Amino acid sequence: MTIAHSHSTSQIHTYVEPAIRVLLDRLDSGNRLVAGYQMGYWNADGSPAVCQGKGLRPALALLSAQATGAEPDAGVPAAAAVELTHNFSLLHDDVMDGDTERRHRPTAWTVFGVSSAILAGDALIGLAYEALAEVPGGGAAVRRLGLDVRALIRGQAADLAFEHRDDVTLDECLAMAGDKTAALLSGSCALGALLCGGPAALVDGLSRFGLHLGLAFQLVDDLLGIWGDPRRTGKPVGSDLRARKRTIPVVRAVTGGGRAGRTLAELYRSPAPLADDDVARATALIEATGAREWTRQRAARETERARAELAALDLPEHVRRELADITTFITGRDH
Template identity: 50%
Template sequence: MTTAHRFPDAGTEPAPLPGGPPAPREGVPSTARETLEAARHLLEPALRDRVNTLPAPLAGIASYHFGWTDAAGRPDAGPTGKALRPALVTGCAEAVGGSAPDAVAPAVAVELVHNFSLLHDDILDGDTTRRHRATAWAVFGSPAALLTGDALLALASRVLAEDDSPHVATGIRWLARSTELLIEGERADISFEERERVTLAECLAMAERKTAELLACSCALGALWGGAEPERIAALRAFGRHLGTAFQLTDDLLGIWGDPAVTGKPARADLACRKKSLPVVAAMESETPAGRRLARRYGPTTDGAAEETPGELALLARLVEEAGGREWARRRASEELDRALVALEAAEPEPDAGRRLSALARLACRRDR
């Protein structure tokens, strides 16, 4: 028997929302923002259209999760996701000479798989806010949110199967396999919370499954739909994989030092729940005095963030930094981004599409995204 893991109830009060969506930031390369915007513009009508084919109650909960409706089902314009994965699909389709609109089915499918995993992760992690709003389970209860996640996963296969591309069966194989690995990454991530010690290698392997795998698959699906040869698909898959690891490292840095107004999550949320994220594990494995002090204080919590003082969280963050965890994560993210860009180059992308993918990759790894 494992130790008990308590699922959250809808009765739990969600944490206060950390203010509205972020204001536009200066200095971010406009190419990347425009690329994301264009992908979102292409994605969103198709995504809404497909989600609305789900049985009505499930479609309603999904619409809330995606930010299209409020908790009462009224139209809303909540901040939607960044659509990074769909942008990688359409960008990679264009990079190999295909067209973005022709790759909208895999773009929708990867976004559905991503959101299936968010709905389940929020339940498993007990997270009460996402994208500056209460999470679906906090509004509709864990069972309804869990089942809505299930429905998005089933829908992802259907969206691919309904496309008229000759690559449907291959695409479904790849997406299903990546989803299985993503699920195993989530399982490992949760199991780490119960373990005293996790090695950096284990933690990197977990991040590769949980995050990098679906980004790699997004790139591969885009290239496949765009008609690329296997070598080019492999190069773009490698681009997505390295980018995914860089992205997760960046996310882990934001989980400790991110601005709640930008991330949409409470400050130092990852420390409050004792998440064994990459900077934390790097610090604990550093064999420094600060790392050892961190390891002693980083035992499993019973009640999570609720009872943690801001002072204690600030101390934990300082210990991660002093032990070199922050610097290691920054350096490793930068190295992974470099590897991603090398792989992108190897795919010999169409010049414009290559520039857009490169800008997108740099944006995804910015610590103020």
């Protein structure tokens, strides 16, 4: 499940995971158990597990540090911070959304209870800030993480509010994706360089690269949430539609005009979760409006913008190549 064929994958295992484990050791045993379960390091009984995320954010953070000419290990605190922040948001979001499955496993709150999941999330975000603050001169990185965490929170609040609204615009939906997903990916691309004292032009360029990459990531994620293979994505089939989530393809379909869009809007108006046959109908309706294709094209456009930012940056060639590989992976992935 880690990012395919990337040199960064082994660096995550070599540098980042040990650093995160040392940070987790600061927690009391109860919170540590929940936190490490969420991180994918062990099962609910503490036995070793192999079910981690894609490692996208730490990979970007390590490359961000290397973009300044630093060794990969200089980016480890940034990589640890963004992976911890990501898992903090997953822990809390799964509680709020009532999601019961993630990465082919029961979500933490279903295993340990809601309070334990809230507390473990609180513990992870604290460790993230500490990881950055412990680097001499890490103040700017802490401030940047603060901005991204605020965006995460704003995005999640918007996402929750969307569930009770039937007039969500496409712009609102894209802004929500920018907050909930792209901000932390952008932060991952910026924090390593920031921590290594990289020039402002480099930090800003990497940040913009990450923002477009993050939007492409979310657009692809929304497509996979409807048409992805549950055996690959680790999420139940049609879960986004079942929960009547107003994802980008859905909002594009509903707001794009036309009969299929209006029928979809009607289906979404019922307060209950969608049944199996309604999920299948909604899926077909979205495709009929052209919203699947529109989302694909928008993802391609964001990918191109990310590539253009990358091309304009002054970077070591191996870093540029790896960031380009990640960009290709994100657009082509099936999970």
